[in-house]
Structures are given as structure tokens and as C-alpha cells.
Amino acid sequence: MTVSTATTAISTASAARRTDRRIRIARRAATPVIVVLSLGGLLLWLSTLELDSIEQRTLNWDYIALRTGEHLNLTIVASILVAVLAIPTGILLSRTRSRAARGFVLGLANVGQATPAVGVVILLAIIWQTGYTTALVALVIYSFLPVLRNTMIGLEQIDPFVKESALGMGMTSGQVLRRIELPLAVPVILAGLRTSLVFCVGVATIATFINAGGLGDMIVNGLKLQRFPVLVTGAVLVASIALLIDWVASVVEDVLRPKGV
Amino acid sequence: MTPFDLAGLLTFWSRRWDDILELMVEHLVVVLISLAIAMVIGVIVGMLTWNKPIPAAIVIAAAGVALTIPSLALLALLIRPFGLGWTSTVIALTFYSLLPIVRNTIVGLREVPPSVLESAMGMGMGPIKRMMSIQLPIAWPIILTGVRVAAQLTIGIAAIAAYVAGPGLGTLIFNGLSSLGSKNALNFALTGTLCVIILALVVDAAFVQITRLTTSRGLRA
Amino acid sequence: MPESTDTALTQIASRTDGARIVLDRVSKVYPGQDAPAVEEFSMVAEPGELIMFVGPSGCGKTTTMKMINRIIEPSSGSITIDGRDILSLDPSELRRHIGYVIQQIGLFPHMTIAENIAVVPKLLGWSKQRTAERIDELLQTVQLDPGTFAHRYPRQLSGGQQQRVGVARALAANPPVMLMDEPFGATDPITREKLQAEFLRLQESIGKTIIFVTHDFDEAIKLGDRIAVLSERSQIEQFDTPAAILAEPANAYVRSFIGHGAALKRLALIPVETAVLGAASAAVDHHRIATDDSLRDALDLLIVTGAPAIGVVDRSGSLVGSLTVERISTALGADATALAATRSDEGRPA
Numbered sequence: 001m002t003v004s005t006a007t008t009a010i011s012t013a014s015a016a017r018r019t020d021r022r023i024r025i026a027r028r029a030a031t032p033v034i035v036v037l038s039l040g041g042l043l044l045w046l047s048t049l050e051l052d053s054i055e056q057r058t059l060n061w062d063y064i065a066l067r068t069g070e071h072l073n074l075t076i077v078a079s080i081l082v083a084v085l086a087i088p089t090g091i092l093l094s095r096t097r098s099r100a101a102r103g104f105v106l107g108l109a110n111v112g113q114a115t116p117a118v119g120v121v122i123l124l125a126i127i128w129q130t131g132y133t134t135a136l137v138a139l140v141i142y143s144f145l146p147v148l149r150n151t152m153i154g155l156e157q158i159d160p161f162v163k164e165s166a167l168g169m170g171m172t173s174g175q176v177l178r179r180i181e182l183p184l185a186v187p188v189i190l191a192g193l194r195t196s197l198v199f200c201v202g203v204a205t206i207a208t209f210i211n212a213g214g215l216g217d218m219i220v221n222g223l224k225l226q227r228f229p230v231l232v233t234g235a236v237l238v239a240s241i242a243l244l245i246d247w248v249a250s251v252v253e254d255v256l257r258p259k260g261v
Numbered sequence: 262m263t264p265f266d267l268a269g270l271l272t273f274w275s276r277r278w279d280d281i282l283e284l285m286v287e288h289l290v291v292v293l294i295s296l297a298i299a300m301v302i303g304v305i306v307g308m309l310t311w312n313k314p315i316p317a318a319i320v321i322a323a324a325g326v327a328l329t330i331p332s333l334a335l336l337a338l339l340i341r342p343f344g345l346g347w348t349s350t351v352i353a354l355t356f357y358s359l360l361p362i363v364r365n366t367i368v369g370l371r372e373v374p375p376s377v378l379e380s381a382m383g384m385g386m387g388p389i390k391r392m393m394s395i396q397l398p399i400a401w402p403i404i405l406t407g408v409r410v411a412a413q414l415t416i417g418i419a420a421i422a423a424y425v426a427g428p429g430l431g432t433l434i435f436n437g438l439s440s441l442g443s444k445n446a447l448n449f450a451l452t453g454t455l456c457v458i459i460l461a462l463v464v465d466a467a468f469v470q471i472t473r474l475t476t477s478r479g480l481r482a
Numbered sequence: 483m484p485e486s487t488d489t490a491l492t493q494i495a496s497r498t499d500g501a502r503i504v505l506d507r508v509s510k511v512y513p514g515q516d517a518p519a520v521e522e523f524s525m526v527a528e529p530g531e532l533i534m535f536v537g538p539s540g541c542g543k544t545t546t547m548k549m550i551n552r553i554i555e556p557s558s559g560s561i562t563i564d565g566r567d568i569l570s571l572d573p574s575e576l577r578r579h580i581g582y583v584i585q586q587i588g589l590f591p592h593m594t595i596a597e598n599i600a601v602v603p604k605l606l607g608w609s610k611q612r613t614a615e616r617i618d619e620l621l622q623t624v625q626l627d628p629g630t631f632a633h634r635y636p637r638q639l640s641g642g643q644q645q646r647v648g649v650a651r652a653l654a655a656n657p658p659v660m661l662m663d664e665p666f667g668a669t670d671p672i673t674r675e676k677l678q679a680e681f682l683r684l685q686e687s688i689g690k691t692i693i694f695v696t697h698d699f700d701e702a703i704k705l706g707d708r709i710a711v712l713s714e715r716s717q718i719e720q721f722d723t724p725a726a727i728l729a730e731p732a733n734a735y736v737r738s739f740i741g742h743g744a745a746l747k748r749l750a751l752i753p754v755e756t757a758v759l760g761a762a763s764a765a766v767d768h769h770r771i772a773t774d775d776s777l778r779d780a781l782d783l784l785i786v787t788g789a790p791a792i793g794v795v796d797r798s799g800s801l802v803g804s805l806t807v808e809r810i811s812t813a814l815g816a817d818a819t820a821l822a823a824t825r826s827d828e829g830r831p832a
Contacts, residue, residue: 114457115417115458119434120454122435122438126446126450159587159591164584165587167574167577170574170577174370183592207333210438219334231340236338238330239329242329243330258592260635
């Protein structure tokens with residue numbers, strides 16, 4: 001009886017693992033399918049419409065490509081800056097023994113999370129200037145803390161005994177960081193970057209309020225000029241970009257995640 | 262570029278404190294309504310799917326996709342069918358609240374030790390009784406944490422809803438934008454932003470208290 | 483790095499078959515704590531000796547051990563390995579020549595088993611070829627098939643297999659000294675017994691100087707050449723061979739640690755061949771025990787079978803004598819007398 005229970009347990013476990021794998025594959029495939037379907041649907045719907053002159057001015061490939069380019073530029077440049085600034089800061093902070101510095105940063109990260117993105121963007125425009133640079137700075141400020149926090153958490157969640165045995169085997173603390181801690185923290189750090197990328201796509205939409213371009217322009221113009229097709233096109237494109245970027249980030253996460261973890 | 266003027270800001274506050282307070286209450290109310298709706302939907306969906314791996318995965322993935330969509334895009338899309346204002350705002354906020362709530366409900370219900378469920382079953386409790394008097398109370402702190410995350414998220418997003426004539430503190434922020442260049446622009450935007458932060462922190466603290474008060478004493482750490 | 487560190491390490495490293503470890507009045511005081519965690523600890527471990535530190539949790543046994551590879555820095559006192567003061571060496575360099583096994587194992591989850599074992603050889607700059615050969619050899623030593631396990635990841639292994647890898651990893655660069663902190667503590671009883679037996683066999687062939695921390699007195703008896711029974715602040719209550727501690731506990735503290743059944747535990751340490759055997763006859767040949775089994779096994783067989791005497795066979799299987807309960811009891815008495823005699827000859831080991 002014990003034997004049969006054990007076999008059942010094993011087969012249930014492997015069935016669960018198979019289900020997990022199937023779910024993962026399905027999820028991986030689902031995003032591109034959803035994006036292609038919604039973009040296709042959008043195109044089909046637009047092709048049935050009689051566009052007036054105002055709509056024709058925005059609903060053409062050149063205009064859309066320009067706005068999409070601006071949007072992607074803002075998102076990606078901001079994310080790269082955040083990665084370059086926040087990850088090393090997180091590593092440095094996790095090295096310090098100062099509880100106060102850590103507490104301050106984590107507390108700041110919480111307040112940062114409570115701050116509305118639209119507030120940051122508009123405040124910066126008011127006290128500084130409107131335009132691309134301001135939008136970029138706002139995006140960096142806004143995404144900095146989550147990535148910083150994930151870097152710190154990623155380094156701190158590593159099993160202390162793994163670090164102890166690395167030290168005990170004679171690695172210097174620099175070697176422990178490079179060969180053990182950073183590789184093991186990669187999934188958490190990447191998850192932070194992924195969140196920040198998706199964040200940036202959303203916040204870049206708001207950049208239109210301060211004349212920094214992007215697909216937000218189409219949404220806002222569509223609203224102001226009461227041109228629903230323009231608005232829908234902007235919204236669907238932005239949503240598709242967000243989904244695709246999240247999808248690409250998830251693929252990268254899977255590739256870079258250390259095997260065995 | 263507007264220089265910061267503290268005296269001006271204080272005057273601004275003393276003149277408009279009743280407006281500010283009203284917008285703050287509106288902001289809170291729209292968030293609470295959305296959370297309540299999302300909680301009813303989220304917990305029910307979680308209860309129906311927690312022990313079915315495939316539906317649970319689909320629900321969590323769908324809610325994840327939903328969360329990815331930029332809020333301005335979603336709000337814009339809701340205007341045609343639901344018009345400007347409260348309805349679109351509540352729908353959008355509910356939509357964004359679903360992921361944390363559903364996910365935490367499923368995680369929380371799964372966290373209940375099998376031995377506890379088995380002994381409940383052994384005592385003759387049916388599935389509904391088990392869910393209501395054993396699983397839900399044990400999962401409760403985790404579900405509330407989900408609601409708390411959703412609250413933080415929606416308080417921020419609600420600020421954008423003012424752009425589509427939604428209620429709340431976003432109105433102040435957008436007033437600042439539209440009066441760009443005037444001396445009150447900074448006062449408007451700063452007040453709006455600060456009030457959103459304060460609201461978020463107060464609500465977060467309230468959730469800590471609620472979690473403490475509504476969690477069985479045996480489960481408190 | 484200073485020259486002297488280099489030469490000192492080369493000397494330590496060349497003694498692959500065990501080095502002499504001397505701890506002299508070593509203390510550890512943690513800042514903000516009044517009582518020292520370890521106070522004036524002195525001990526000499528001879529080359530190739532397997533020394534067990536036994537004591538309750540929190541007595542400072544692990545702290546004492548971890549000062550030898552400077553995972554914990556001593557507050558005062560000196561520690562030498564083969565006469566070299568380890569406190570003057572670079573800690574990381576030092577640790578590469580001391581094997582280290584902990585209860586939690588601490589395998590690197592993102593590295594394969596082979597990569598885990600290769601860590602220290604890589605740090606020491608071994609060639610790829612030499613490292614690969616060593617990995618193969620070590621996996622065979624700890625009874626894991628290299629073809630099956632070398633390229634697996636730690637989480638794909640059972641607890642017992644992981645701990646074998648932990649031991650193999652610590653042995654990788656053939657260090658003269660091994661520090662082991664309850665290495666088998668987290669495994670189930672059956673796996674533990676198997677690992678202990680394998681470990682004993684391994685130590686017979688490699689002869690390292692090993693400091694082994696455990697809270698399990700039976701494990702200490704089974705494995706140790708000598709046992710240090712420790713109390714609060716790592717004070718040594720008794721430091722002697724397992725047989726001597728069982729026969730003559732120094733005080734009430736040690737006695738309480740031994741627990742019940744001291745005589746039975748001692749019998750387990752004495753092989754059948756040391757007893758004075760009775761005559762071999764066909765009458766005793768129904769039940770047999772081998773000369774290299776323990777007297778405890780013999781007693782077990784006598785009780786289970788209810789026979790007045792059992793036959794003793796040598797390795798070739800031929801009957802050489804017989805054993806009775808009386809003879810076992812006499813052997814136990816003789817063992818105690820012999821122990822006392824050695825003791826008065828040599829004096830108590832420090």
C-alpha cells in the first residue's frame with residue numbers, strides 16, 4: 001500500500017510538472033497571439049472606416065512610426081539609465097553595514113511607490129521645463145527606486161549558508177559577489193527591471209502632457225478632437241507595446257536565469 | 262520655470278482647503294468603491310480556481326496582462342462605452358486591482374496546510390463549510406495584503422483619471438498643468454501630488470491596522 | 483600578499499595527509515556581550531586525527547571550530563597549523579587549504595555538481611585536465627557515478643547525495659585539514675548511518691586531520707579517534723578516546739551526556755576477537771558471529787537466539803571458538819583494566 005501511495009504521489013508530481021510546463025508554454029505563446037489579434041483587429045476596423053482629413057493626418061504609417069519611435073526611445077533610454085544607475089547603487093548599499101542607510105532607502109522606496117507618476121511628470125515640467133529631457137528624468141526618478149530595491153532584496157535573499165560556504169572555501173568577498181551573489185540575484189534584479197520597463201511604457205504615455213511626444217499624443221489628440229479611431233489606435237498600440245516589452249523581458253529573464261535555480 | 266514660494270503655497274492652502282479636502286474624499290471614495298468591487302470579484306474567482314491549476318494559471322496570466330496596459334490607454338478606451346467621469350474611472354481602477362487580489366487569494370488558499378484540510382474533512386465539514394470557516398480565515402491576511410497592494414496601485418492611477426474628468430486629486434495636478442506659467446501652477450500640482458502621497462500612506466497604515474484587527478490571533482506572527 | 487604567507491601555505495598544503503593543529507588559549511568575545519562565547523580554549527590535534535567536539539547547542543563548539551578557518555576571528559590566543567600561525571596568513575588563501583563542510587551544505591545552486599567541486603581547484607589555478615580528473619575521482623570516492631551526477635544541479639539531488647557532494651567539494655584540493663559542522667545532522671537516520679560508515683571508510687584511506695562538530699554523542703563515539711566533551715563557553719569537560727570516556731566519565735556532566743547504556747555503547751567499540759573465546763564445538767555452531775563484529779553484535783545474537791553460547795568464525799569462515807554472556811562481560815572488564823593501565827603508563831592526554 002505504501003508503495004502504491006508513493007507511486008501515486010510521484011505520478012501526481014510529474015503530472016503537475018507537466019501541467020506547469022504546458023501552462024508556461026501556453027502563456028509564452030499567448031502574448032504574441034493576443035497582440036497580433038488586437039493589431040489585426042484594429043487594422044481591419046480602420047480599413048472599414050471613412051477617415052476624414054483630421055484622422056488621415058494622424059492615421060498614416062509615417063506619423064504612427066514617428067510616435068512609436070518616440071515612445072520606445074523614451075522607454076528604453078530611461079530603462080537603460082535606471083539599470084546603469086540603480087543596480088550598482090543597490091550593490092553598494094547591500095555592502096554597507098549601515099542599517100540607517102538601508103532603512104532610509106527602503107523607506108524612500110515606499111514613499112516613491114505612493115507618489116503618482118503623473119504628479120512627478122507634471123511637477124518637473126512646472127519647476128523645470130517641458131519636453132523630452134524632463135520626461136526622461138521623470139521616468140528615471142520614478143523607476144530608480146523599484147530597481148534599487150529589487151537589487152538589494154535579490155542580494156539579501158541568498159541563503160546565508162551558500163555565502164558562508166563560498167567564504168569557507170577561500171573566495172574573497174569580491175569573488176563571492178561576482179561568482180555567487182550576483183548570478184543568484186539575477187532573477188530578482190531582472191524582475192525589477194522588467195517591472196520598471198512596463199512602468200516606463202505607461203508613464204511615457206503621460207509624457208504627451210509635457211510635450212515630450214510618444215503615443216500618448218494620439219490618445220490625447222483623439223480625445224480633444226473627438227476622433228475615436230485616433231484614440232483607439234493610440235491606446236491599442238501602447239497596450240501592445242507594453243505587452244510585447246513585458247513578453248520580451250520575460251523571455252530574457254528565462255534565458256539569463258541561472259540553470260539549477 | 263516656476264520658483265518655489267512657501268508663503269504663496271500656505272496662502273493657497275488656506276484659501277482652498279475645503280476644495281482640497283473634498284477632492285481628497287472623492288479620491289478615497291472612488292478608490293474604495295473600486296477596491297470593494299474588485300475584492301468581491303477577485304475573491305470569488307480565487308475561490309473557484311485555486312485548486313484547478315490550469316484555470317488558476319489563466320486567471321493570473323490574464324490579470325497580469327491587464328496590469329501591463331498603460332492606464333491612460335485603458336481610460337481612453339473606456340470613454341466611448343461608459344462616458345467621461347466616475348463610471349470609467351471605477352471600471353479602470355477595478356480592472357487594475359484584480360491582479361493582486363486574485364493572485365493573493367489563490368496563493369493564500371493554497372497556503373493552507375493539507376493536514377488542516379484533511380482534519381477538517383475528517384471532522385465532517387463539507388467543501389463550503391471548509392472554505393468559509395477554515396480556508397478563508399487562514400488565507401485572509403494574504404488576501405488583505407493583495408488588497409493593500411491594489412490600494413497603493415489605484416490611488417496612483419486614480420490621479421490620471423482626472424484627465425478623463427474622473428474625480429479626485431488628479432484634478433489639482435492637471436489644473437497645475439493647464440495653468441503652466443502662472444504662479445499657482447506649482448501650488449496646484451504640488452498640493453495634488455502631496456495629497457496623493459499622504460492619502461496612500463494613510464491608507465497603507467489603515468490596512469496594517471485592519472489586517473491586525475481582522476486576522477485571527479492564532480495567525481498573527 | 484607577503485612572501486611568508488606563500489611559503490607557509492605551500493608548506494601547509496603539501497601535508498595532504500593531515501597536519502597538526504594547535505589551539506592555544508583561544509577566546510572569542512562578541513562585542514556587546516559580557517560572557518565570552520569561547521574562553522581560553524587549548525587543544526592539540528595530531529596529524530590524521532579525527533576529533534569530535536560534542537556539546538549542547540550554544541556551547542561554543544561551532545564557534546571554536548570556525549575560528550580555525552577564520553570564518554570567525556578569534557579575540558585572543560593563537561592557532562597554528564603545522565607550526566604556522568594562521569592569524570598571520572591571508573584568510574581567503576588559508577581557507578583554500580582547509581576543507582569545510584556545514585550542515586546546511588551550502589552547495590551553489592546555480593552551478594552543476596562538477597562546477598561546485600571545481601571551485602577551489604579553480605581558485606588555486608589548477609589546469610582543466612587536472613580538475614576534471616579530480617572531479618571524477620572524488621565523485622567515485624563518495625560513491626556517486628560521475629556520468630550520472632557531474633552535470634546535474636544540486637536541487638536535482640537528494641539530501642544524502644547533496645551532502646556527499648559537500649564532502650567531495652571540501653576534499654577537492656586535497657586539504658590537510660577538514661572542518662565539519664554537523665555534516666550529517668540534517669539527514670534521516672538511515673542515510674546518516676550510511677554516510678557515517680562511508681565517511682569512516684574514507685577517512686581510513688585519506689587520513690586528514692578533522693575537527694568534527696556534533697551534538698549527537700553516539701555519532702561522536704562511532705566516528706571519533708578522540709572526543710572533546712564541551713560545556714558552556716567551550717570549556718573542555720573531558721578530552722579522550724571514546725572507550726575511555728565511556729569507561730570513566732570525568733564528571734557528572736560527561737555522564738549525563740553519555741546517557742544510559744554506557745556499557746552497551748562500549749561493547750559496540752570492542753571487536754569480538756579481543757575477547758577470550760571458549761572452546762569451539764559443534765554444539766555452538768548453530769549461530770555464528772565473525773571475529774571483526776563487535777561484542778555488542780555478539781550479545782545481541784545471544785539474546786535473540788536464547789542460545790547459551792554462539793560460535794565465532796574467522797574471515798575464512800572456519801569456527802575458531804565460542805562466546806557466552808559471561809565471556810563478554812569479562813572482556814568488558816578486561817577492556818576497562820587495560821584502559822586504566824595505558825593511562826597510568828602514559829598519563830592522561832592533554
